[in-house]
Amino acid sequence: MPVELVRAPALSGDVPYAYAAVAPPGSLVFTAGACPLDADGAVVAPGDPRAQxxxxxxxxxxxxxxxxxxxxxxxxxxxxxxxxxxxDLVAVWQVVRSAFGDHDAPSTLLGVAALGYPDQLVEVEAVAVRG
Known part of the structure; x- marks a missing residue:
């Protein structure tokens, strides 16, 4: 069974995401934050949030x-x-939304003071449902 994306009619419909998601019984997958690292573990594109x-x-x-x-x-x-x-937040959000396409699952976008790797500007974590 797929993830059910929930839209709340009482909340604004002018947002580019669902307000909630319901996962059917099955296996939840929690990812670590995906980082802008290449195959050697180096941060790519320092200073460029969109590229990261x-x-x-x-x-x-x-x-x-x-x-x-x-x-x-x-x-x-x-x-x-x-x-x-x-x-910067909007630029990153555009890349993330483009990657997800029509699957507009709930998401939180945060500006933070720092991330774990030197020169790292972006990180994305996810919770998924394995069918």
Missing amino acids: AEVVMANLVVALAASGCTLADVAKSTVYVASADRD
């Missing part, structure tokens, strides 16, 4: 695949951007 977001989403797809899932199985994601600049 592209790598982060590609890495998230790989982690989900290794767990038997795709982005369409994600019930909830959290997007962290090490910036107080709203333009």
Whole structure:
């Protein structure tokens, strides 16, 4: 059974995501935060949140695949951007939304002071449901 995305009629319909998701009985998959790391463990594109977001989403797809899932199985994601600049948050959000396509599962977008690796600006974690 797929993830059921819930839209609350009493809340604004002008948001680009569902307000909640219901997971059927089965296996929940919790990813670690996907980071903008290359195959050697180096942070890519220092200073470029959009480019880092592209790598982060590609890495998230790989982690989900290794767990038997795709982005369409994600019930909830959290997007962290090490910036107080709203333009950076929006740029990252556009990359994340594009990767998810029509699957507009609930997501939280946060500007944070710092992330774990030097020069890291973006991290995305997800909860998915393996069918």
